[in-house]
Amino acid sequence: MLRFILRRTLFGLLTLWLITLAVFVLFYMATPGDPALMFAGEFATADQIAMVRARLGLDQPVHIQYLRYMWALLHFDFGMSFVNQEEVLTTILRRMPATISLALGSVGIWLLVAIPAGIFSARRSGQASDRLITMMALAGMSFPTFVVGTLLFYVFFFLLTNAGFPVFPSGGFVPITRDPGEWLRHMLLPWATLAVVGTGTYTRIARGSMLETLNQDYVRTARAKGLGERRVMYKHALPPAMTPVMTLVGLDLGGLLGGTIITERIWGLNGVGSLAVQAVETGDLPVIMGTVLIAALFVVLANLLVDVLQALRDPRVRLG
Structure with a gap:
């Protein structure tokens, strides 16, 4: 029974990992628009947008962004809302x-x-x-x-x-x-x-x-x-x-x-x-x-x- 539960749990974790990968690809790479601009607001200056981009890690390679994204998820950090600036x-x-x-x-x-x-x-x-x-x-x-x-x-x-x-x-x-x-x-x-x-x-x-x-x-x-x-x-x-x-x-x-x-x-x-x-x-x-x-x-x-x-x-x- 323990082996069965362990096998099902590992399968569930694999499923969740694949979903996180799909979400990252769809929303970080395939979504039109600049996430930094969306977070900073349409009236933000170029310096403010650059600062937000660095804060979100968007100025780093894609694989580094994904590793940062997964590390945040492991710590139950889903990021900040662009609208109300709340977790x-x-x-x-x-x-x-x-x-x-x-x-x-x-x-x-x-x-x-x-x-x-x-x-x-x-x-x-x-x-x-x-x-x-x-x-x-x-x-x-x-x-x-x-x-x-x-x-x-x-x-x-x-x-x-x-x-x-x-x-x-x-x-x-x-x-x-x-x-x-x-x-x-x-x-x-x-x-x-x-x-x-x-x-x-x-x-x-x-x-x-x-x-x-x-x-x-x-x-x-x-x-x-x-x-x-x-x-x-x-x-x-x-x-x-x-x-x-x-x-x-x-x-x-x-x-x-x-x-x-x-x-x-x-x-x-x-x-x-x-x-x-x-x-x-x-x-x-x-x-x-x-x-x-x-x-x-x-x-x-x-x-x-x-x-x-x-x-x-x-x-x-x-x-x-």
Whole structure:
């Protein structure tokens, strides 16, 4: 098991290194414009630009710039923002609570709904309840996130507020450490925005995986031995059927923690996704690079965690 974890960790570190190399090439070498001029401002003098270029190390050979860049990353130094002259990591960490709250809450909701719905649908394959769940799942998958968010905003904020029932706020984020009740009140509709689409997707995956598992020989053997249907379902069929679900959760959770741009924009959540959009709009190069690397880090960590959990649950994963 230790060898498996070490191998997966080294693979994750290699992936992160390749991403840092790609980010450096794209943003330091392929980006139009002078980073020193962007940092100093358009009204800076030639001497000021030269001083900034020397400070950023842009007057040195490319390989030296990359080594300086990697050395700074190893010390958690993502540079300074061109716009607000603040450390990029400080800016990202300030935005992170909103993104983490949105990602974990929405994933938790759609798993709590989708997995039981998928299992229920698979057990009643071909029946009216199965067709109804399948239809609802397809409908949820078909709605774009911005459409779901707009509808929720109109119904649960605009209409309710005009009717004299201001149950939900129009947006914004309240940290859970400040007021847990207000945090929950502000997060329910953003969670629902992501959960509608996620629930539909995961219901279909859970149903398909469960149907495939129920047709395996070992499940038929367990039934032939006279085991109860509940025991066959939850002890023999469910664990292997959840393998693709867990794998997909790792990918989706890592991506969500890297920033959910549309949902954060709709509900006014100052998270990492909205920070990335603002950085692109203002040409804030260090912040763009920082958000890309943070998103990549979360994806790698989430997949590493899923691999380890899969290996603990099923020793065949380690052998594979």
